[in-house]
Amino acid sequence: MTDVLPSRAAVDIAPGPASTVVTEPAVLLYPRLRKSPYFWKSRAHGVAMYSVYNHTYHPRHYGDPVAEYWALLEGVTLWDVGVERQIEITGPDAFAFTNMLVPRDLTKCAVGQCKYVFITAPDGGIINDPVLLRLEEDRFWLSLADSDVGLWATGLAHAGGWDVSVREIDVAPVQVQGPKAKALVTDLFGADVAEMPYYHLRHAVLDDMEVVISRTGYSAEIGYEIYLHQAIRDAGKLWDRVWEAGRPHDLRPIGPCHIRRIEGGMLAYGCDITLDTNPLEVGYDYTWMVDLDQEADFVGKDALIRAKQRGLDRSLVGVEIGGARLGTFNDGSMIEPFTVRDGAGAVVGSVTSACWSPRLERNIGLAMVATPSTPLGTALVVDAGAGDGGMLGRDVREAVVVEKPFVDPRKQTPKG
Template identity: 50%
Template sequence: MAQQDDLGFGTQIRKSPYFDATVRWGAKAFSVYNHMYLPRDFGDPERNFWNLVNEAILCDVAVERQVEITGPDAAMFVQMLTPRDLSKMAVGQCKYVLITNADGGILNDPILLRLAEDHFWLSLADSDILLWAQGVAVHAGLDVAIHEPDVSPLQLQGPKSGEVMKALFGDGIMDLRYYWLRELELDGIPLIVSRTGWSSELGYELYLRDGSRGDELWETIMAAGEPFGLKPGHTSSIRRIEGGMLSYHADADIQTNPFELGLGRLVDLDMEADFIGKAALRRIKEEGVSRQQVGLVIEGPPLKGPNTIFWTIEKHGGAIGKVTSAVYSPRLERNIALAMVAAEFSQIGTEVEVLADSGPARATIVERPFHDPKKKLAAA
């Protein structure tokens, strides 16, 4: 029987420009995301959570690969990929978008960045949208170029992240608004900096545009952040579930449509522009959905970690859905979860049974997000 230390993936799983730095700073384990190593363990995940919500953490998220779309028809092409209306998106703005297929299924939920009139990045969740976009372009009849650039983001997240950014870039960085970006240099290192992140806390993403300088960038940020309690860390499952943030392949996939997730605001069926999945999403909206994402509070002792399989949800002895992401929140002192259930059982207050790893447990459907529903922390 092979031991975990014996398992390796060879050169087909890429290392980020920050890989060696994260190992030096205590990364103990990695998962694979977008064909790359992703640091997932810097020790105690609860300590990582408290570091995030009380001070700040720096996370290697180079796995958020970029799809770069340029050319005279770039704006028209990007609109083809998403049901969100982009007609008023300004240069320097970011938007959370969904990429849908012809059936209205979600292929990815990236952040879209507009660097220039004819220059966009899709900052990806875990799926091969580079291949999808290049395939769509083959018969689109549009003048675009699509490739993966040398870009590797870091996330600097937490209430002290603004202080760290001021130490790095000066007071002027405080003018950067939520979901906007700026082109900057740090000691000659070329960056795009945005007020975004996967934490539901105040935060920034620093998109390195020269992979050879990853180690230097990591060490520069950690040194600037030391007076503010900055720690190396990883994206927090606890905090993102508290914030109701989706994890692709867990809470959404190709079989999931935006209306099931309560994301109808990201679908504009009335705009003139056509997009892939428009007819299907119009039909789904008219017919209504048969299932709905909900929040759950699960009774019982604290979960020992996030679920690694989908737990069945039952009502009256029959299956009505599944838990997609579950974790114990030390701040809320309860087990919380995102789940997908049959629409007729999605009302707040409905009591159900979850077939968890440790056995059956009672649970109640509740509002989501579980904490800071108006995102005052992230948008401050």
Template identity: 45%
Template sequence: MTTQKEFGFGTQIRKSPYFDATVRWGAKDFSVYNHMYIPRDFGNPVENFWNLVNHAILCDVAVERQVEITGPDAAKFVQLLTPRDLSKCAVGQCKYVLLTNAEGGILNDPILLRLAENHFWISLADSDVLFWAQGVAVNSGLDVTICEPDVSPLQLQGPKSGEVMQALFGDSITDLKYYWLQEYDLDGIPLIVSRTGWSSELGYELYLRDNSKGDELWEKIMTAGQPFGLQPGHTSSIRRIEGGMLSYHADMDIKTNPYELGMDRLIDLNADFHFIGKPALQKVRQDGVSRRHVGLIIDGPAITGSNTRYWPLESEGQQIGKVTSAIFSPRLEKNIALAMVDTEFAPTGTVLKVKTPNGDITATVAEKPFFDPKKQLAAS
């Protein structure tokens, strides 16, 4: 008799409704994200990458907790949290947004979903936005209700994901546009489905609205996906760095402002609405930034795994930045990385020195994303 491996730090770290299913399907290791377990290892990460880019993978991302905002002033309140103009965000639409504090620092970079005129979800990266939003609401004078609903997303990502979704939902699912959502009932399982995902590939997110049906949903998707090569998997660091996708706490944090990341398109300082951090970001725009986030090509042999700490970047013996995320891309056959550097070292082609645990290596500033720069795969 085989004993199932136990994972646990105590009941204070929550398990998703898919936890047992992921262990059955081969999850070997977990990390903690938004106070929950997230599968990080189903075996070989390179195999996981090829499964993603050639076929499809199913990922437990229930750690993407939802902050639900409802009430007569819900739209006004959500606009208060972000510098992106939401005046044209229609019901059924999703938007990638930044949430900023009074200093213009980034608190989170979630996906915003508009389910109804006064009903929003903020689908989170790794930080406690529920507490932030509830705190802001207390002093806002706006009539809103803010809570964490019973919602747990899965990501179905990869070029075959559309065919898996057709097997599950029928041909009408192909009408769902990129960054839009639709409500579905899948054999009694209540879902919101969106054409979004954290992979830079064609993909969908399925937001389960009844955690008692987590195991049933996981098995139903895996069964439907068998003819298309669907595999259980985890979010791919290789693919997300290829795509220049940023990871909160790694590539940005509360001390990072959107201009340093080149995310000017997500800031509307000229529109007639107020948001938290607007005066600070007006000053940043006026004064300019002292550092910028860039891509790097790192010389030398293939990096094993990914960096678990920031690697210093130097020029002529002076530290001028840090590598925030680094990986070897088997498709590009290069070590690729994301980094924050002083602005004078940000131009493409600048040569720098990376101080790694295995010694100093030369790196060159490069354009990002490294692959499919126009995101044609994800939007297809």
């Protein structure tokens, strides 16, 4: 992976005699960055840390990420995910154009279904990993991860002369996640919506607000996303309605729970996957996810065929990491990837996401490592000190390659 700028570990960052390192610098709140339509509602609950995602302030946690983890595992939680910008593709060529964007064969995606997809570059690199929603025969939404796919799709449509409209629409989701999510969604929309199959969607009206509800989420738990039309106007109204319905269920606002998503082997764009990684390297070489045999062409197909024929130089693996407890990943404790070495001391890759798992009672992470270091049981050495830019010195730990996902490997929980 090529950095645009050198990492802090690669430059001289030693403070001068009068310098003071601010261990938790603030993120400026000001007009230039976008706000989620739910920004003021989620902030009223006490957001303690933001990051910037899709050029938008994103609540990361409300003060105690570990307590939020247990709330997700044991109850029901509400997430402000208005940062998931919605790109709508419509028009006579909408199906063919959208099918060209992704490696999945969308002839297998019926109206009313959702699919987790990659959007790939000509070299097979991952541009984005959105959830795709098929609302009509020729109407698709891309619920984006953190990159400007709207610009990419607009450019491709223009250059290719496709008869489509590509635009960002005034739709913004919240997530309702956790084992009690089904009960809350039943109270809001009825049992028919709550019991819909995994990765399906339903249209509904709630207090005159038009919404789409999908059986999806970034938690590896039972979950739903509620996509609100006219979100700029009605975001506060929807938030309050969900919050009041959630009171009997002890609903809690949380940020996306990275402990749980790491346990579930779920990928984070910009960390585990980037433009410099391809779907095969990150373990998504399933024929249903990257269909290299489908009749239709897609961007990056030839490159991925060549990559599969050539074989992988590296892969994303699960690792257990020894030593003291790591942080929660979304608490500012892991600023940069951790360097990974083999037993001979050679650099073989990096840990891209890591945390302490409270229920497993061990440090776990995802690591992109060279192919010789991928077999289960391979002993590695991880320098967790790389996560602070080297300011606090080295933190060398033993690690071992293990199976991932770390919890619920067959992903049965969210289908319950």
